[in-house]
Amino acid sequence: MTRSKKTLTCPAGVVTEDTYRSETAHTTIYRFLEEKCNCCVLKNKCTNRQKGRTVSINDNYHLILKAKEYLSTDEGKAELKLRPSVERVNGVLKNRFGLGVTKSWGANKYKMQVY
Structure with missing residues (x-):
């Protein structure tokens, strides 16, 4: 379209x-x-x-198009291969350590919950 x-x-x-x-x-x-x-x-x-x-x-559709264009390059494909290891760590933090649900509002309070 x-x-x-x-x-x-x-x-x-x-x-x-x-x-x-x-x-x-x-x-x-x-x-x-x-x-x-x-x-x-x-x-x-x-x-x-x-x-x-x-x-x-x-x-922000133009940003999506830029990201797709970048991910089709060799550099973008190399970075995409790193994603599963990062996502695995994020999943552990969310599911095992309860970071999927915040107990308070604000970035500083959320950082305290992470610590």
Whole structure:
């Protein structure tokens, strides 16, 4: 899908301007009309909703694209191989030592709980 200003184009070429903001989720949500989606030949690949398709695009979507691009490089692949060892330690801290649930608010108090 391509996005420019306040429009979004689906793979079938249908353009929508029906959009609204969700400030709590920091996203822009685009709606494709039910009439257009139900008669589309790509509907089965696109959505299974009967009321048309909605697409949410986060304000930080450009960062996701940068991360995917970086992880496809040799340096990114090398760093990705290190992740399981780090995640294993995080899992032990969370599950065995109770760091999955904080007992107080604030970064300083959380650091005290870790110690």
